[in-house]
Amino acid sequence: MWFFARDPVRDFPFELSPEPPEGSPPGPWALHRGRKKATGSPVSIFVYEVKAGADEQTQVAKAAFKRLKTLRHPNILAYIDGLETDKCLHVVTEAVTPLGSYLKARAEAGGATELELSWGLHQIAKALSFLVNDCSLIHNNVGTAAVFVDRAGEWKLGGLDYMYSAQGNGNGGGPPRKGVPELEQYDPPELADGSGRAGREKWSADMWRLGCLIWEVFNGPLPRASALRNPGKIPKSLVPHYCELVGANPKVRPNPARFLQNCRAPGGFMSNRFVETNLFLEEIQIKEPAEKQKFFQELSKSLDSFPEDFCRHKVLPQLLTAFEFGNAGAVVLTPLFKVGKFLSAEEYQQKIIPVVVKMFSSTDRAMRIRLLQQMEQFIQYLDEPTVNTQIFPHVVHGFLDTNPAIREQTVKSMLLLAPKLNETNLNVELMKHFARLQAKDDQGPIRCNTTVCLGKIGSYLSASTRHRVLSSAFSRATKDPFAPSRVAGVLGFAATHNLYSVNDCAQKILPVLCGLTVDPEKSVRDQAFKAIRSFLSKLESVSEDPTQLAEVEKDVHAASTPGVGGTAASWAGWAVTGVSSLTSKLIRAHPSAAPTDPAAPQRPSPEGLPAAATTPTPMTSSHWETQEGDKDTAEDSSAADRWGDEDWGSLEQEAESVLAQQDDWGSGGQASRGQVAGSPSSWEAQGSWEQAWQENSPQEPAPEGTRLASEYNWGGQEPTDKGDPFAALSVRPGAQPRRDSWGDANWEGLDSDTDSRQAKAELARKKREERRREMEAKRAEKKAARGPMKLGTRKLD
Known part of the structure; x- marks a missing residue:
């Protein structure tokens, strides 16, 4: 077999x-x-x-x-x-x-830091302490060749070929013969001269070899034993302890545990944040929850100085474990995203994104608001299906949250999410929430930022949605009692100027802007005049050269722009935040100033703004405020006033002046503080947001197939403005403005222009009355001409 x-x-x-x-x-x-x-x-x-x-x-x-x-x-x-x-x-x-290869590679990259070396030597000394004190074993081969480094930068002791027992009995009672000259140069002098003093302290020989390892780590390969007398590049804080290791008397060489204790003393070589972090991570499983919370809160401050490999392969797994099993909560987010910067796109998708998706489903408000605040750090790694099916359904709950800070951050996050949203989520669901916030939210800054966000994402909307939403939404904003919201409405028109037809500019936008030229706030008036000049310049250029009409309106009916979101440049800055602070410091975008024609007449710009500031255009890629094309530059070269990022930023100063009048702005004491005039008394779950946007705009026949919902109740409710200093600015159709905060002289120019629909309705009523009187007069004449009725006849009316 x-x-x-x-x-x-x-x-x-x-x-x-x-x-x-x-x-x-x-x-x-x-x-x-x-x-x-x-x-x-x-x-x-x-x-x-x-x-x-x-x-x-x-x-x-x-x-x-x-x-x-x-x-x-x-x-x-x-x-x-x-x-x-x-x-x-x-x-x-x-x-x-091998440690030698690792140190060589680090030297080529700029050299290993003292933090890395201090922790590495700490690990080797701790391994020797375990062997000699816990196992009674002598390593007998400590040196560069016996140390290895893993992918996290952790030093591991190997080279166990010549290990023997420190007890001196049984098999292997004495040190084995090495027979390798390269290793014998690390033997202490007492072994070479045969004095027999090596047995007096069992750790003496290994501690001598540890001193040789320290010398090689800082100075390179050891040429001969006599070179140990010169410390070379060994740090000063380590030199005294090094000298104890390579002392000629083996009895004074410290125990490995004692050596670690000396180096960990205040001011010692191993007394630093990096070593403390590693020691905490080694014992994190037995730490109290309060200690873990404090550790993760302070970890972010130190990550920038830690080695990249350590952050990726040691800190990151601990953060993921702490979130998954330790209930660490929101405190892990900041260090998690900091470490995520060191990962490749593939690693980020595998390790970070699943955790982020799970975090969005959390009901912890602290978790949700930190995710929204730091969304720009991970939005680029989220694909569209994940955003639409797993992220957006949880994010939209923030629009209905009772906490104003969460509503505010939810609005801001839409600037990053909008480029990745599908047709339904962007043009239906999001617009429904924006309409409710702009008209009903009791916080003026949130209404203002909703308008700002809509202006920045306007180019992503479908052509039909833009036609129905933008002009109505910005018109509504111009009637907001919160002054920065009215400025945002004007700037929204300017930012989306190339999305309106010539007829819309003349019939819808300019009448609204003209009404703002007598606004009580100078900042509103200044921006209104600039916008009027810009739109008039556009209309004038088309009037002089009608052939430009098709070129000017090419974006009006174009499809939404499939830009790339998630970049830091997308954050051009937000107008106001009345929740966390009075006003937010804006995150400026890259300026997009376009050259102007030097021959064009220049008008002085109000408030010291540059006369040739570039008009912001809708976001077409990663930035909503890109430069206008050559076409727009040629058309508007004669316009003296344009808009740039500094105009959005001017809302911050406006908000500061307005909000300074409210001592308890952030307290949210009145439920209806800053109520928009004509805000809805109810909001139904079904219906069409298009009709809601058009509440304050001229009504047009809806396109065939458009779904209208009459059940939305957007008006008819008197604002509960008790104690609100801004309620005097609240003007809605059919209501007279209050004059408790402003004099009659201030309002004389506003009463007639409060609502264009009131004027039209009054004119129509007068015409009907005149027509009725004319008809009655004609009937009377005919009756008189017929004479008195004859007896027996029947009156037929």
């Missing part, structure tokens, strides 16, 4: 990389890169080839194999698997790099 033996090397679940050995350390082993066949995860494989006549070396290799398999410690090379045959020995460990 034939028996076929299977090759154990072929059946081994790990395979060696075809690359040559990676920096094989002195000794019998060769270090190879490898991977696990089943998963492809990287490993390191130490290979020893059995040779004839090398029985002593083979026994040393087998002893090292057994030692590594039985020793388990975080600072000792981690054993994974092994293979022992008559021809070879394979030892599989975690993926590591």
Whole structure:
């Protein structure tokens, strides 16, 4: 009978990389890169080839194999698997790099920092303390060749070939013979002269070798033992402790535990934030929740100074674990996104995005608001299906939140989410919430920022939605009692000027802007005049050259712009935030000033604004305020006033002057503070937002197929403005403005222009009355001409 033996090397679940050995350390082993066949995860494989006549070396290799398999410690090379045959020995460990190769690579990249080196030496000293104090083992081979570094930058002690027991009894009672000259130069002097003093302290020899390792880490390979007398580049805070290690008297060399204690003293080499962070992470599972919270809150401040590999491979897994199983909550978000900057796009998708998606479903308000505030850090990694199905449905709940800060941040986040939203979410769901916020929200800053956001995402809306929504929404904003909201309405018209037809500019927009020229606030009047001049210039250019009409209106019926969102440049800045502070510091966008024709007449701009500030155009890529094309520049070259990012920023100063009159602005004491005139008394779950936007705009026949809902109740409710200093500005159709805060002289010019529909209705009523009187007069004349009725006749009317 034939028996076929299977090759154990072929059946081994790990395979060696075809690359040559990676920096094989002195000794019998060769270090190879490898991977696990089943998963492809990287490993390191130490290979020893059995040779004839090398029985002593083979026994040393087998002893090292057994030692590594039985020793388990975080600072000792981690054993994974092994293979022992008559021809070879394979030892599989975690993926590591020899310390010499690691330091060389770091030197080429600028050199390893003292933080990295302090923690690395701390780990080796801790491993020696474990061996000598807990296991009574002498390593007998400490040096650069016996230290390896994993992908997180952690130093691991290996090279267990010549280890022996410190007890001095039984098998292996004495140190084995090395027979390798490169390793013998690390032996202490008492072994070389045979004085026998090595046995007086069991750790003496290893601590001498630790001193040699310290010298090599800072100065390079040790040429000879006499070089130890010159500390070289060893830091001053470490020199006294180093000198104790390489002292000639072995009895004064400190125990490894004592050495760590000395170096960890205040001002010591290992007394720094990096070492403290690592020590906390090693014991994080047994820490109290309050300690974890404090640790994660302070971690973000230190991450910038920590090594990148450490952040990616050690801090990040701990953060994910703390969120998944430790209930760490919102405190992990800031360090999590900071570490995420070091990841590739693929790694970010695998590690960060699943956590972010899960966080959005949390009901923790602190978690939600921090996610919204930091959305620009991860929005670029979110694909459209994820945003529409898993992110947006949770985000929209923020529009209905009772906390104004969450509503405010939800509005701001739409600037980043809008480019990734589908047709339904963007043109229906989002517009429904924007209509409700702009008309009903009791916080003026939120209404203002809703208008600002709509102006910035206008180009993403479909052509039909833009036609129905934008002009009505900005017209409504111009009637808001909160002055910055009225400014935002004017700037919204300017920002989306190329989305309106010539007829809309003349019949819808200019009448609204003209009414603002007598606004009580000068900032509103200034922006209104600038907008009027710009729109008039556009109309004049078309009037003089009608052939430009098609070119001017090419964007009016164009499809929504598929720009790329999520970049920091998209945040051109927000007008006001009356929730967290009186006004927010704006995050400026890149200026987009366009050159103007030097021959064009220049008018002085109000409030010291530059006369040639560029008109912002809708966001067409990652930035909503890109430069106008050559077409628009040529058309408006004669216009003296344009709009730039500084105009959106002017809302901040306006808000400061207005909000300064309200001492308790952030308290939200009155439920109806800053109520918009004509705000709805109810909001139904079904219906069409288009009709809501058009409440204050001239009514036009709805296009065929448009869904209108009469159940929306947008008006008829008197604003509850008790105690509100801004309620005097609240003007709605059919209501007389209050004059408790402003004199009659201030309102004389406003009463007639409050609502264009009132004037039209009054004119129509007069015409009907005149027509009725005319008809009655004609009937009377005919009756008189017929004379008195004859007897017996019947009156027929």
